[in-house]
């Protein structure tokens with residue numbers, strides 16, 4: 001099979017295979033350990049994955065521009081950038097309308113699907129036993145944050161309650177206060193729990209509404225449940241991997257050839273990072289003209305970290321400026337790893353919701369890159 005056909009196969013299959021691998025890991029009982037590494041509020045998820053299209057745009061375009069030069073064919077270089085921009089614009093629009101919003105006041109497609117299949121922003125704060133509902137926010141931190149927000153809204157609108165609601169209002173505020181202060185279950189009876197949940201739901205939708213998107217619901221402490229909720233993470237990581245692999249097809253061969261041609265230079269820069277150990281330096285201070293103890297300590301303890309920082313800076317600059325394809329490949333591996341974690345985290349979504357997120361990204365990117373396949377094959 002030619003390298004182009006191999007790359008084609010990798011491009012088409014890597015995301016579905018990654019999701020399937022996640023299911024197999026779960027099926028064979030290894031999912032629990034992986035799920036333990038998953039943190040919804042962690043730095044990677046909050047700063048990188050959730051803002052992944054920004055990072056993917058930045059690194060993808062830096063590579064497209066850095067590797068645009070085709071020796072002696074500036075016209076072809078410009079045509080390639082124009083084709084990349086066209087593909088990127090289509091994928092960016094699709095990313096936006098599927099995850100951010102279709103129009104002002106109209107939610108994204110993934111949320112419209114959810115709402116039209118019966119989904120809603122719920123406030124099932126207390127369960128039938130009068131305890132805080134474990135499924136309400138999924139973690140103690142998020143539950144506390146949501147209850148504090150609900151408490152603030154109810155307190156803010158305390159005077160807006162009519163006589164009938166006043167009693168329910170004070171019971172709701174009191175129950176939430178109990179949980180916030182003692183972080184344990186409030187003394188809510190089973191019969192009262194449903195009434196308090198319903199009151200909180202009505203108040204939050206009344207004062208903070210409309211809560212018709214997952215972002216609004218999450219922002220105002222609600223629980224987005226009850227409909228078919230396509231997985232935004234599966235959609236986003238698939239879209240990003242397909243874009244990076246698709247554009248890698250344009251410049252990958254040239255970029256990797258350039259990287260291979262400079263392999264010894266890069267290897268020298270990497271080994272210099274470790275060539276600064278204090279013992280190694282101390283031994284080198286011996287030599288024919290031994291140095292004073294102070295001078296040897298300076299050479300052994302101060303100079304090495306400075307030399308290491310300088311070597312790290314040189315290596316970073318060399319990769320960022322001359323071999324950004326290394327950063328692109330690191331980003332690709334990160335997104336695939338996150339896609340695997342999302343597939344393993346079966347408690348977040350059903351398989352069908354993963355598949356709908358995958359198909360939503362896969363179909364559009366598949367059409368975009370299949371249309372340009374002829375042009376890309378000539379690369």
Ligand SMILES: CCCCC/C=C\C/C=C\C/C=C\C/C=C\CCCC(=O)SCCNC(=O)CCNC(=O)[C@H](O)C(C)(C)COP(=O)(O)O
Nearest residue numbers: 049050051052053054057058061092099214231232233236
């Ligand atoms: C056309 C320009 C070409 C040249 C570009 C050159 C360099 C690129 C540099 C920067 C990019 C500039 C423009 C590119 C266009 C868009 C950039 C994207 C910006 C962002 O990504 S901001 C992030 C906004 N989103 C968020 O903050 C997170 C919102 N959350 C979600 O989207 C969802 O939670 C989810 C999809 C991550 C997960 O879904 P659910 O968990 O809710 O199911």
Ligand SMILES: Nc1ncnc2c1ncn2[C@@H]1O[C@H](COP(=O)(O)O)[C@@H](OP(=O)(O)O)[C@H]1O
Nearest residue numbers: 038039040045231232233234338341342348349
């Ligand atoms: N790889 C991952 N790492 C961390 N959190 C993840 C994740 N994949 C999914 N999640 C979290 O699981 C929930 C469902 O994700 P999705 O619907 O995109 O599949 C989201 O929670 P939040 O939306 O409350 O942050 C998301 O942050």
